[in-house]
Amino acid sequence: MEIIMRNLCFLLTLVATLLLPGRLIAAALPQDEKLITGQLGNGLRYMIYPHAHPKDQVNLWLQIHTGSLQEEDNERGVAHFVEHMMFNGTKTWPGNKVIETFESMGLRFGRDVNAYTSYDETVYQVSLPTTQKQNLQQVMAIFSEWSNAATFEKLEVDAERGVITEEWRAHQDAKWRTSQARRPFLLANTRNLDREPIGLMDTVATVTPAQLRQFYQRWYQPNNMTFIVVGDIDSKEALALIKDNLSKLPANKAAENRVWPTKAENHLRFNIINDKENRVNGIALYYRLPMVQVNDEQSFIEQAEWSMLVQLFNQRLQERIQSGELKTISGGTARSVKIAPDYQSLFFRVNARDDNMQDAANALMAELAT
Secondary structure (H helix, E strand, O other), X not given: OHHHHHHHHHHHHHHHHHOOOOOOOOOEOOOOOOOXXXXXXXXXXXXXXXXXXXXXXXXXXXXXXXXXXXXXXXXXXXXXXXXXXXXXXXXXXXXXXXXXXXXXXXOOEOOOEEEEEOOOOEEEEEEEEOOOHXXXXXXXXXXXXXXXXXXXXXXXXXXXXXHHXXXXXXXXXXXXXXXXXXXXXXXXXXXXXXXXXXXXXXXXXXXXXHHHXXXXXXXXXXXXXXXXXXXXXXXXXXXXXXXXXXXXXXXXXXXXXXXXXXXXXXXXXXXXXXXXXXXXXXXXXXXXXXXXXXXXXXHHHHHHHHHHHHHHHHHHHHHHHHOOXXXXXXXXXXXXXXXXXXXXXXXXXXXXXXXOHHHHHHHHHHHHHO
């Protein structure tokens, strides 16, 4: 408990200092002097952050500011499908040549090369040594073609349907079923509820190459992209790579990302989830809160307060379980999760010892009250 009290005292001192009368709380957050930001003539934004560790290594990200939320009703799963197709053929690297090219550089998919689709973004990432200049140039050329020259050949599209279906099927376990049962409860009144990034398997089975290409052309435009470079690389060299490979992308405009505000709720919801394969019984309490947009000192402090609250709760809970003070709880956690662009969920969960749910619930409420 001594560690917790020290952390709590530090938190209170920090907040008190930042809230001294006369302090300009709404001041803009300072930018790291090493961070370089800018925008190309075609609208693509970039960020460069030189960092010496690990030595001779650089990480590259292409961020498309669109995910599954922008899908139409007949496109549920298309954003994720398009992401998969970036590894299945571009103008210069047809078929599996993109993957083969990465492998020829000693890069492994999953470890050095990866991608993901979320509700509001699609991101491609490559990590490679900066000492291999030719490889670095070639990787940048692949990023360029991902941005504008994916092919969506029918043979490749049809082959990828099975890959995505198997990805979906591989997650059909107790954890997934529990997550699905929580979705209507947690995501009520949000567009996220009906736009799970992996989409509908009916869409995956029937979407045409033309529909995939249409989505790609609608959103994969320079003004809807940010390219990020972080690593042991000279900033001038990084900027030259960006300009040489991405400034020639046509300056077409992407469609405007729509926003669906979440309807606020001020009443209690409850849900009971049963699954015969679930080996741990527990109880969770979720608070739905507005998402803090961190853009000045005041919002930074507010978000930091929530983060510290979660950290302190987790530390205290684990200490009390390990010391034997909490005999009805075998484990637990607290964290904050983004559930919609404008809302987050702050949740506290405990696992019931000997499946005694009532005692676990009482213990959780007592912890939150102290």
